[in-house]
Amino acid sequence: MFETPRRSATVLNAWSGSLEDLQQQAQPVSPVSTDNTGKKKKTKPPQRSVSVPQLFALEDAADSEAEERRTGEKCHIEGDDEESILRGIFKIEKKSCDVELRASRLVWTPIQPETPTGTSKAGMLLNKDYVELKEIFAVKLKRRRSVGQQKGGTLLGITLFHCVKKGKKLKDHAIHLSNMSEDHCEVWLRHFKDILNGFRNRPKSLKVFVNPNSHRKEANQIYSEQIAPLFKLADIKTATTITEYKGHALSALKECDLKEFDGVICVGGDGFANEVAYGLLLRAQMDAGRDTDSIFTPVRAPLPLGIIPAGSTDIVAYSVQGIRHPLTAAMHIIMGHYQSVDVCTFSTHSRLLRFGFSAMFGFGGRTLALAEKHRWMPSSQRREFAVIKTLANLKPEECELTFLPLKNPKQESQKTTRSKLKRDSSNHFDNVDQWQSIQGLFLNISIMAIPCLCSMAPKGLAPDTRLDNGSMSLITVRNTSRADFIKHLKRYGSLKDQFSFPFVETYTVQEVKLKPRSTSGWSDDLSEENVKFDSKRTPMISSEKNYPWNIDGDLMEASSEVNIR
Ligand SMILES: Nc1ncnc2c1ncn2[C@@H]1O[C@H](COP(=O)(O)OP(=O)(O)OP(=O)(O)O)[C@@H](O)[C@H]1O
Structure with missing residues (x-):
């Protein structure tokens, strides 16, 4: 050397x-x-x-x-x-x-x-x-x-x-x-x-996206005061885009020349990390000639993604780095530390809707939809308000869930998922690798490809999955009393097992299809609450029933069955 x-x-x-x-x-x-x-x-x-x-x-x-x-x-x-x-x-x-x-x-x-x-x-x-x-x-x-x-x-x-x-x-x-x-x-x-x-794995040139509107609008300051000077010190060249609107990073990634970069960095929260990951992966599919309007086998992103946490929850950064700390994230990037992370595709009628690390349907989706309607509120207040309001109007969603349990989790994850698989298989099915189906009224359904660590759930929302074991945790919460549901939610922040309730079931899966069967969509909830609509921010609600999904803290709507792989 x-x-x-x-x-x-x-x-x-x-x-x-x-x-x-x-x-x-x-x-x-x-x-x-x-x-x-x-x-x-x-x-x-x-x-x-x-x-x-x-x-x-x-x-x-x-x-x-x-x-x-x-x-x-x-x-x-x-x-x-x-x-x-x-x-x-x-x-x-x-x-x-x-x-x-x-x-x-x-x-x-x-x-x-x-x-x-x-x-x-x-x-x-x-x-x-x-x-x-x-x-x-x-x-x-x-x-x-x-x-x-x-x-x-x-x-x-x-x-x-x-x-x-x-x-x-x-x-x-x-x-x-x-x-x-x-x-x-x-x-x-x-x-x-x-x-x-001689350290060939360390980046020399990075494309950086900063969401100036993340959380308390601190992302820009975090980047310019703490992170950019470190990149400069490490002789890393950067091309920075401060986003001007939602979707800006996504459209930039679809078009920009990525050849000169060794990585893409996002400075913001989970929703933004999702947007950038989605952009990177979508770009990879486009470059590889994949038709995302039909069933396809995704190719990997051509560049690694670095996430500098500057949002309100930062679940993805917390899960990957074990801590929510912008400087730590920057040091991992500078040192060229890599961690593969599972990502899911969300599609409907075989058409790709987006990529994402985690999803919540039911309570998680409704809460986010309500919070989005109150964007004018400060972020923590907005979330608290939305949780309380959704709990007050707690309603189950009638759904049909079809899923493919994981037969052979990757070696590295076997130790941790073995007990879970055993529990799941003894409780719910004998023939793993066969499609299973459950239906009924559910208060919440979570599908998570990463453990989803956050301050409210330090063990993770899905503690039994790993970052890169090629599987997802499917957690279903069936209809129960509000008091019991709150008890279950509170367990996420404690040392007690949040899943040890008769109305909670967990599975380790490769693929899930979720089909809502209710006759009303989420628009009905909103009209009940007399929420004033902001036509610019509110996603289109038509006569077709739309259901809110919380994908990495970002709102996605779907009217029919969503397939998650
Ligand atoms: N310039 C912008 N103006 C408005 N929204 C933006 C802009 N840039 C990105 N966004 C979108 O804002 C949404 C929320 O951003 P982000 O995730 O960074 O913050 P957050 O919601 O405070 O954090 P968290 O998701 O961790 O709770 C994302 O969906 C992102 O795509």
Whole structure:
């Protein structure tokens, strides 16, 4: 991936040059002692070589062996046995350090100043520190500039930016390697750049869509203040579209040239993530010549999708990243972390309606439809109002559900779905891989291809499905009393099993067909509630009965059977 110093004259020159510089300048570095008494380095001897850095390493190893002999113990750090590729002195956190670039990590050890008796204090090895090279995402020369100065300035050293993991959160962290020698820093900079260029899975160019209207209209600010500077730091080029209307990202994705990009990013909530995922997938079908007006086998999206959560629930980002944190999402994108995620097709009469990760019909659909009618309200108030109102008017939907249970869930998901499948199959069917059918009055029906984690349901709305096991969770809630239904809803936020009610059934499925049988559509609900219609925002309601579906927090209407695969 990069050249080793013993083959490079420049490196050797730079090394000696930097040592001289270090001695001449009032630089805060100490030359490494050639006295091998009392030092605590415990690196393994590198392969013998005549280059200056390697000779240096050999002396170091001799110290280390002597110390090991003296103390009789080995302090082995994983990766310690790697040989140095480049070695030099930098000041890190105000301490002069012996810095080694190894194959997989950058290691630094504070240099112990000698005491007048020629010995150094014990215990310094404990201060040895390192960063994995694979965690580094940017490197810059650090210069001191006066106010308003754009270029030049006094070189102070090199700054490395790396990704730090704290629980599920990722964040960036800077390590300053101070050394005022231009030559020295130039050599190290080149090596770090070579290392970064070797990470082929990391994006170099991204198409970004920002929904300025998400949640509290903060998406633009989140992107410009927190995310764009990080992309810039990581030398990622971006082409940004701030959407002007619903469907803007979808139509842009259908037309724009995606060849120059390594990924598509959306900054917004679930509805927006759905729109962008739909656009990407639709574009892929168009490019592959798939006829979405007939039954088709979808092709994969040509580019990965990165979701920066900036919405009100952010179920998709939460499920994929395990946390709702814009910076974490950006770091995953920068580091090139990939996760495959199942997506469903929603179609009617074999015509594709859209793609999506999750769907709710009945209570979930009605609540969203009502909330959409009250867009003028602040978002949290609107949702609360819609939930209360829909609960007050709780009504079951008469439906026929036909589904194909999953026979062989993918290996990775088997452990978690096995118990569920067993439970499901013993309760509901013997012959998996055969179409099953149930019908009756249902308060809610959920079909989820991902676990759907959110703050209200930290275990997920569908905790038994996985992100990429090729299956969906079908959760049906049959008609029951309002009190029992509320009890079931409340369980999502608690540790208790939300499915352990006689009126709730769960299945692991590949395909579902949902056919409403009621004689009235959702328009009847609205007229009952005396809701003033906004013709621009309200989806068309005709004499044909339309039913509201909540697809990833976005409203979809369908008048007939919907097939989900
Ligand atoms: N410029 C825009 N103006 C109006 N609506 C837009 C615009 N851009 C996108 N949209 C649409 O707004 C809808 C809601 O957006 P989004 O999902 O980002 O926010 P949210 O509803 O607050 O979040 P969540 O879905 O997580 O609850 C989406 O369907 C999206 O397609």
